[in-house]
Each structure stands twice: as structure tokens, then as C-alpha cells.
Amino acid sequence: MGRFASTASLYEHLRPPYPSEFFRSVAQKLGLSKRCGLIDLGTGPGLLALGFAPYVGRIVGVDPEPAMLEAARRAAANAGHALTLIEGKAETLPADIGTFDIVTIGRALHWMDRDQTLALLDRLVARDGAIAICASFSATDGRNPWLDGYNEVRRRWSPAQLWEEAGRGTRTHRDLPAFFRGSAFQPAELLSVETSHAVSVQDLTRRTLTYSSSSPDALGENVEAMLHEVEERLVSFSRDGMIAETIISTAQIVKR
Incomplete structure (x- = not known):
């Protein structure tokens, strides 16, 4: 069982969503069309692959976690999109898979x-x-006043090693020039789309379980205790059980 196996049923519904404006903006910038092929590395439940589906032709998703691929398969069927799914690590893809006009990667580079x-x-x-290279996350500039306390509780309950791994992922995502240094590629342009929505206290609380550092597998018997403390922190920021959230969705475009 992989690191994200216990999060698959929650991930696609509870992570900060990519809005339709994000996919449209990236597709327009890159001139995507039905003649284009897309491969999504570390596809998870297919959020990026299926979000871009209306703008491309061939779509392939790759992920090492069977439970995530099953979630992607269901989502593709529900959306009526043809999505080819490959189980395994991206680094082990066969040489004959061909080339693609766009390669998408979410929070998976690390x-x-x-x-x-x-x-x-x-x-x-x-x-x-x-x-x-895409990400969608709660704005950290103070517009989500509940966020610091929320993350502080997550950090306290998460195993130290897993929290450090999560931090390493954030650092990798923020320092893409270092990742691509010495390669044929370099970051070219950052596209950013901001949206706001209302999320229920219950869903925001349960979102903690979608991260590898605070997943049910990582927390074990502490799941309910952490959820209770997170919910207590969030209630004071809610109105009628709902909390306002500002989300930033980004795509770092990388080219030769």
C-alpha cells in the first residue's frame, strides 16, 4: 500500500479545487487543441488530466497508487472523457510511449x-x-485567517519525518529553477488564477486527511483526536458552518 492509498477516497473532493478559469487560461496560453496530447505525471485522482480534457485530444495519467488510479477511472467515466491510465512511477515509463505537447505535474516533483x-x-x-507544474492552495497572505492555526494543529499531530517531507515538497515547488538547472528546460512563465469559495467546517477539517503527513495511515489511532482539535480551531472562523477560502491556482510553464 502506497503513501496516498488511505487518502484516495477524499483527495478529489476535499483538496483546494482547480477552477475552470485556470484550465482555460493555461490552455489559451499554450494554444492547446484537440490535436494535442497530454500526459499527467503523478495524476492521483486525475484532477489535472480531466481538467484539461476539454482542451486536448489524447490524455494519459500515470500514478504508482492503484487506489488513486481507480478514483481517476471513476471520475473519467462520470465526466465522459477517455483517459488512459498507467500504474507505476513516471521514471519507469516505457521508451515507446511517445511524445506529448504538454506534460502536467501537480505537487509530485519531490x-x-x-x-x-x-x-x-x-x-x-x-x-x-x-x-x-501546477498547484492549487489556500492563500497564505492573511486572507485565510484560519490557516495558520489549522496547519499548526496538523504539524503537531503529524509524524516529524512526514512533516519534513511535506516541507521538502513545498521547497521543491518554490525553487523550480534549481530543479531544472543544467537541463534542457527552464521556467518560462508563471500563470496564476485566484478564486474564492465557501467550504464547510466539516470538509475543511477532513481535508487534513488528504495530505501524506496527516493521512489516516500516518495518524493511525490519532485520527479522531486530530480532527476534533482542527474542528475546534475552525469553528470560530465559520458562519453557519461555512468558512470563506481564497485559493491560488498556479501553473509554472517550463520550456526548452
Whole structure:
């Protein structure tokens, strides 16, 4: 069982969503069309792959976690999109998989071997293609006043090693020039879309379980205790059981 197996049933519904404006903005910037092929590395439940589906033709998702792929398969069927799914690590993709006009990666780079991934991207990305490193997260500039306390509770209940791994993932995502340094690629442009929505206290509380550092597998018998403390922190910020959240969705475009 992989690190995200116990989060699969929650991930697609509770993580900060990518809005439709985000996919439209990226598709327009890259000139995507039905002639284009897309491969999503570390696809999870297919959030990026299916979000871009209306703008491309061939779509492939890759993930090592069977439970995530099953969630992606259900989501694709419900949305009526053809999605080819491959179980395994991106670094082990067969050489004959071909090239793609766009390679998308969510918060997954820190799980991948850098050298192998750079070599993989060199053969996956079509000559005039692009990589889009994507993320969607709660704004950290004070517009989500509940966020600091929320993360403080998560950190306290998370095993120290897993919390450090989560921090390493954030640092990798923020320092993409270092990741691509010395390769054929370099970051070209950052696209950012801001949206706001209302999320229930219950759903925001349960979102903690979608992160590897505070997943049911990581917390074990402490799940309910952590959820209770998170909910107590959130209630004072809620109105009629709902909390306002500002979300920032980004795509770092990387090209040759």
C-alpha cells in the first residue's frame, strides 16, 4: 500500500479545487487543441488530466497508487472523457510511449528522482511542447485567517519525518529553477488564477486527511483526536458552518 492509498477516497473532493478559469487560461496560453496530447505525471485522482480534457485530444495519467488510479477511472467515466491510465512511477515509463505537447505535474516533483525525471521529460516533451507544474492552495497572505492555526494543529499531530517531507515538497515547488538547472528546460512563465469559495467546517477539517503527513495511515489511532482539535480551531472562523477560502491556482510553464 502506497503513501496516498488511505487518502484516495477524499483527495478529489476535499483538496483546494482547480477552477475552470485556470484550465482555460493555461490552455489559451499554450494554444492547446484537440490535436494535442497530454500526459499527467503523478495524476492521483486525475484532477489535472480531466481538467484539461476539454482542451486536448489524447490524455494519459500515470500514478504508482492503484487506489488513486481507480478514483481517476471513476471520475473519467462520470465526466465522459477517455483517459488512459498507467500504474507505476513516471521514471519507469516505457521508451515507446511517445511524445506529448504538454506534460502536467501537480505537487509530485519531490517524489520523483531528479536525474531520471529530467531525462524522462527530455524524451516525453515534443519539440515545441511544454511542461506545466501546477498547484492549487489556500492563500497564505492573511486572507485565510484560519490557516495558520489549522496547519499548526496538523504539524503537531503529524509524524516529524512526514512533516519534513511535506516541507521538502513545498521547497521543491518554490525553487523550480534549481530543479531544472543544467537541463534542457527552464521556467518560462508563471500563470496564476485566484478564486474564492465557501467550504464547510466539516470538509475543511477532513481535508487534513488528504495530505501524506496527516493521512489516516500516518495518524493511525490519532485520527479522531486530530480532527476534533482542527474542528475546534475552525469553528470560530465559520458562519453557519461555512468558512470563506481564497485559493491560488498556479501553473509554472517550463520550456526548452
